[in-house]
Amino acid sequence: MACKQETGTLSEIQGKQIPIDTTLAITDSIASYIAPYKNRIDQVLDSTLAYAPKPLLLNDGERTSSMGNLMADIVLEQAAPIFNARSGQTLDFVVLNAGGVRSIISEGNVSARNAYEVMPFENYIDVVKLNGSATRELINFVAKASRRHPVAGIEIVTNADGSLESVNIGGQPFDEGRNYYVASTDYLINGGPSVGFFNEFESRTQTDYLLRNAIIDYLKKVDTLEAVADDRIKQLK
Secondary structure, three states: OOOOOOOOOOOOOOOOOOOOOOOOOOOHHHHHHHHHHHHHHHHHHHOEEEEEOOOEOOOOOOOOOHHHHHHHHHHHHHHHHHHHHHHOOOOOEEEOOHHHOOOOEOOEEEEHHHHHHHOOOOOEEEEEEEOHHHHHHHHHHHHHOOOOOOEEOEEEEEOOOOOEEEEEEOOEEOOOOOOEEEEEEHHHHOOOOOOOOOOOOOEEEEEEEEHHHHHHHHHHHOOEOOOOOOOOEEEOO
16 A cells, blocks of 8 residues: 555645735735835846937838837947857848837936847847848838838839839848848847848847846937938938
């Protein structure tokens, strides 16, 4: 009997809903214990890092937005030296997804808390190597998308019917005969919401750099945030 092994069988699961509302009283001992940590976190998150002379929005342009452009520009500026140091190559352009920019930045002082609001996810910046045909596929997807997908380092002009009129990358015409290095988030490169950004790539370089940290580092080194909804993606009438 002592050596007998029996497997228990689950017969029932019980549960109940516990509402969280104003009727719940604060436990003073817990509140006192966490107070120093909370105060320090609030101090760090709410300290001013930069200033926005006007709101940076998600829908202030026809095909781009000031907030999306700022996010993509930050990725290009902050990730380029890391990628070059790790690969010896030059970062060509950046493509993000519209849904990855989660908030605006209002006029006034800008803090680390704003960076957490804009990018609440633990997304890292990675760089993929695309051949010419894969790059064209990506460009076509962004050009025809109904949403404002943020880009930097690239200018896309389409005709009224959505066909490509011209594409410049790093100030040079797109060359389908070469490879391009494109920065984005690991979330999108891993498949993300299946938006079709990166169906295939030649190689991948991890920067180990959180997009949120890139935003915070950028805020620390600039005095004033300047971004507009420009014509880096434009459709001719």
